[in-house]
Amino acid sequence: MKKDVIMTKEFFWPGSVQLKIPGNVSGVSGGIIYPMGVAYHSLMRRDLNKKYPHLNRRLLDPQLYLVKLDPYTCRKKCAQLATYPWFPQKPFTSFNSGEHNQREWQRELKNKIHELWIGQLPKKADEIEKTVKSCIEVQENLDCENYILPSPLTIDQATDYSTELQWLDIGLKVSKQTNNEKPALATIAISDSALRLIEPWENELIDLIIDQVSSREPDGAYIVLEQSNEQGYYCTHHNTVGCLLRLVHGLKTAGLKRIVVAYTGTTGFLSLLAGADTWASGWYKSERRLKLTDIEDTEGRAFPAYYSHSFASEFNVEHDLDHAYKKGLLSTIQEITPASALLLSALKSGKKASMVAEWEYRPANVTAAKEHFVSAAINHTAEIANMSKDELFTYGLKWLENAKYLAEIISKLDNRHPRTEINHQSSWYKAFKNFVEKAK
């Protein structure tokens, strides 16, 4: 019996770094499990419902779009992915808790991953089917609410998309053969290299994907954006953002019931305004932006930053937030959440942000910043949950026009820290305005 797909606006927590939600903030609708973030044997023995309440509703992204990771430079991630049965690799001894120490076993795998990692997806139909089956079986065993059908990464703008469609056709066939026949989401994993150079409504690849995917009538789509050309926390190029909006809108218009957007940070929230149902974003850069070439780079020391939805960005809390307060912007930029209550009250009483211990500008002091971001994501997702299409468009235009205006003011702050990003707001506004004009 096929279950109904969910149709609403939701925020999911991405488990690419850790499955646990920062501070156990309540109100997260569900979670996405990423093989990159947790080893297979470790995942399978966890009581997900008990340990992570938000994972009562869960998805698992097979992440086959990561198959071309370089095992020499991405040892840790490749070793993690290699624990899943669908990643092509040479045989190695599986983890056995009776025989192995997990840490040592993982280290050994990491040390020899360059010898084991094949880095190529199968090409023959029967081999693809075998791979897809294992992806779906694991999702079924984990009782995920939808099946995310695997797909390779699309990089070339001139592709005929036939490889991705072959995977999709086989995925749909296999998902229909399962006993539960849950809704199936077609993965659309696409690099911004295929999106940046062409105006979104002129980009024939977007037309091709919308047409070919929707004609196969999956229940929904799971969109992952590889931002190979982006450096910061926010997707900046207006064509990339515009293509994402078009893709979401086109698939939804064509009749797909659920669109999930992952790995795009707050741009995922923007995609809700174009018709997406679910977005997922964490706080760390690696939870917001997928970039194959630096996937294993550590961000160095993470420092706290204050997310302001009206600014569509974050403030560095060492100086920039104080400067914004002095400019009289606090009432405009403030984001009221439990994790930021002390910070806001300190600022209002004339104290510096760094004087609040939870927000003190020092490495790894990011718990409050993460909790704050998640709360803001939940609040603003709920804010738009029941809006009509026209209301969503109006909301988006107002939100981004204001964010653009704030970015212009904040760009003039003395010694602005690069973490206070001010370039994407005007780009998002341009992309969204253009989108609304064409999509109305």
Place this chain on the structure above:
Amino acid sequence: MFRLSRQISRPIIDAGNNYFGAELYEYFRKEVVLLGDMIVAFDPPLICEEVKASLGNLFDEIALLPCGGQGAVFRCTHRPSNQTVALKIYFTNQIQQRTQREIDLMKRIDNDALVRLVESGEIFIRNANCIFIATKFVQGNVLSNIIKQGKMGFPAVAKCGYDIAKAIQLLWAERIVHRDINPKNIMLTDKNSAVLIDLGVARHIDLDTLTAPGFSWGTIGYLSPEQARAVKQLSYKSDIFSLGITLQECLAGYHPVNHRQDLLVNGGQVRTNTLQDKLPKPMADIIDAMLRYRTYERPQFNDIFKILGSYI
């Protein structure tokens, strides 16, 4: 391949200037090669004796039918199955082996809305390797001839649209896009059912070329915008567009834009409710939706069946 096809098709496209409109004519002349032009007719036409000499082991009681489109067509009896078939012979040796997969798929499709492929293969005739396709013989009238007699009533149009949409759905289930839905390829049977009689097999003159930039297949006046742009991958939504034009033609009794493909590409479609009085609004709306520029704004099969089915 490119040079050859341009040499053959250029005069044909040039001759069609009147139908294109200046802008699209220029586009086609420079950018798009319609592969149908690569198939040339037998000159002089094949005669029954020649077919009998080459295919007498498979077919009997061979009689010439009025030639349609690109090939010679004969009515005959298929010996192994003892059924009457329409035998079409294409004067080309360029159909590739890879089409065999699709031919095999078509042999499996068994539905009243789609003519059944009975036999296919290669024969050597007039010193050339030629392709033959034998399909079940359908008794009835070609839709283009019926339209010449005037407007069709909307229930008959709804039935025709429903049946051909079913044929398109069957093909798409095998990921086949027909690419040439038009009134000349649809037969109305004595039982008032519509049958897609051309399986479109001939379009598989080298699929590599078909999916190469600048090449397309189809009939001017019925091409979807994406087909006219010769995009590499088409979906069933392209056939749905062509069906929409065909249904408008049935309702009007003439081609809605006089075969002006440029108008169809540039959003100059005619509103369906202007073509016939007392046409039910949902039916007019669904046909309009079939003609939308963006593929994803065209209706899915279920929507088409639901609405057209309610007027049958």
